[in-house]
Amino acid sequence: MSLGWDLIDSLVEAAQECHGEPSPLLELLRTSAQDPPIPGRGQTLGLWELLATLGSIDLVAARAVEPHLDAAAILAQAGIRWTPGTSWGVFAAEGQRKLAATAPAEPSASWNLAGEKPWCSLAGTLDHAVVTAHVPGGRRAFSVDLKQPGVSPHAGTWTSHGLHRIPSEAVSFDQVPATPVGATDWYLDRPGFAVGGVAVAACWFGGAVGIFRTLFAAAQAREPDQLALAWLGEADRLLAAGATALHVAAQSADAGTLDWVTAQRVRGLVAGICERLITLAGQSLGPAPLGFDHSHAQRIADLGIYLRQHHAARDDAALGTLLLEASGSTDKGIGPW
Template sequence: MPPTAERSLITVMPHLLVNHVSFGRSPRSAGPLTTLAAQLSPSTVDEALDAAPRLGARAHSSGAGSTTDLWEAFATLAAHDLGAARAIEPHLDALAILEQADGVGTADDTAAAPRTWGVFAAEGGDDPLVATRGDDGWRLSGTKPWCSLADRLDQALVSAHVDGGARRLFAVDLGSPGVNVLEDAWHARGLTEIPSGPVRFDAVAGIPVGDAGWYLSRPGFAWGGIGVAACWFGGAVGIARTVFAAARDDKPFAVMHLGAIDELLEGARRALAEAAELVDGHEETVDPGLLAARVRSTVARACDEIVERAGRALGPAPLALDAEHAKRVADLQLYVRQHHAERDQHALGSALLRLEVAPW
């Protein structure tokens, strides 16, 4: 590649050339949480779960106005290893939920405690999780799907149905009697180290966190969804870095695909950066659900196309012979399917039709 072309690529893609992932125009300036994430750079579940309480303490001490730092930390972790990010993101989300609950349940002491948390809030199956209140407090019974690392975490925030059909959140000790992780249900080829199968709860004690319906109605639910998209974005950045290295070796057509990948990353980056500014600015005119749907769709579409373009640019060899790249691609393809494609686009369109006038 001619030196002038190389300099041009470095100019337009500065945020791919540093250890952390930046949403801003000053890629070498990272917040405290992102800096710690880049320093720790966990590559295994054990390392991630060891890092999670340290990152949680740093996030808790960062104070208000740190959404950009939080999402850049997620992207930085994911660009290094998506499995590690997948293990850490729910822990930080759980701490944020407990903080938003304003001291309800166990919120007061979580930031300093060396415990690991998950968030189990998916629905599905023929045996829904139900919470009932008795003389000894709340008890949860039923089967909860998609419980990531339930056999490794200390505690989790778990949603359950209560009287009237509403969903309520509960803090649960995963070491409690009656918590049964259903093994041999995880057959994924991506995120293989993050088993996310069902868990059976048999009269397990739970501490309520927020009122019935609060978990889904709070703005933080939407912000947490965008945080997941920041992880997707980081995974796409990791793949883009591989294409960048191949393009510098003058691999045929890699430069063209690199340019297209940069366009996709820039669109996703801008969406995340603007959303973080809106969250930190407490913009009351912003519809949290609408913003989250738009950002997640933007990032998911970019990830899907980046995976496809990377395959065309690199050919089959990295998928077969480069364990790190093959893992990153498989991890991202599975992780990004938390965005439900046409179903989520239909939900977005339906939300737009509830507006009195077109929003554009």
């Protein structure tokens, strides 16, 4: 991971010692005087390897670092300078209640956010976030100081056993000043949107690697039977496929050609690999690690909820729609393959 970032070794060490607590990772992110590394500039593979490494150790560590790096990439793509000494998130999910942005009456005034935003991970802990809100004609991203009056996380509603210390609760905004990041709909239309989507899959992949290591250690600890060998071999084969897909996607990101079709393929592939490894671990190891091995049980729980950022068949349906809309699929019977 030759990223030239001063935090790499410290982040890996913090992941090894955090035991599911994100605060040591967030404090480290605040200490760096360097701009975070940005994907799509020749070092995407190294960035995703870092996220996967953190995820293989503790998924909470990856879950804390990935949005910080995503926010840095979004701001860089919008031409906005990074603010050292801060921790960042990205709040872009939608719910039944809407967050709206009101344009300033005068050019020198601020935009204001009002409403509710769901799934705002660590909103009560982070310093800043890139937040999407509804504006006339679409949605727009904004940079928001989360320490301002009027930002009210709905603390105490997060009950998940997975990623328990990464509360992803709703946040209410009451006329909170915000700075635009890009034009209307730029956030979703920008090339980096697909790159950020695959970065999340790199975190999932790291969780699957952690499960594989438990399988491998169990096979080493006693004479494995044919079924244990078959499960281990299948897990290795799946991880090799996922690693190859991520590697190729990283090359596409650096070449500026990674589109949402590719991102959906990689995310779906990695999500399926992770779900299969969760099943393999249960079949191969039985209930004992889930009942008595805290690290393994926590990893299974963390990965289970983290994977729900992939919407299963709905994301496959979205991919199918993209394939039919692509120019090459207009000829009858001829598609991307």
